Amino acid sequence: MEKLNAKPLADLKPSSVQRMTRQRQAIIRVLASTKEHPTAEEIHAQVRDELPDISIGTIYRNLQMLLADGLVQEISLGRSGARFDANQQPHSHFFCRKCGRVYDVPAYGTPPTPEITRQIPGRLDSQRTDFFGVCSACLKQAKHNA
Secondary structure, three states: OOOOOOOOHHHOOHHHOOOOOHHHHHHHHHHHOOOOOOOHHHHHHHHHOOOOOOOHHHHHHHHHHHHHOOOOEEEEOHHHOEEEEOOOOOEEEEEEOOOOOEEEEEOOOOOOOHHHHHHOOOOOOOOOOEEEEOOHHHHHHHHHHO
16 A cells, blocks of 8 residues: 555656756656666766756755655665655565665555554554565575685
8 A cells, every 4th residue: 555646757747746847857767767776876876967067965855855746755774775766556675685776576465454553543644565685686696606
């Protein structure tokens, strides 16, 4: 039960988000063009190819607006820092404990039962299921190094 805007990020029109600036358009293009889950710094590096003078602060401010509008998700797991996901379809994530890469996997999870809902001290508006392990690339690398 993820709460996300169903409109694909790549299909946004200028009226879809507050004010569609060149910076915001460039950030949206980067997010819409990848299946990866980039950090703000990675987004910054890619946007600088198009807008060399853009600051990291501008990236963070625009990401916060996109988050507030429900157009991207922030995925954070402590030491690896925040990553951003523009995939608007319901899905879960697999986190590789070795390399830190994040993979989209088919949605998993069931809606909370009435019993669980009654125990929540407030209103539930989203739910997230994450998986952790070692990705196949890291497993191959470990096997190769053995």
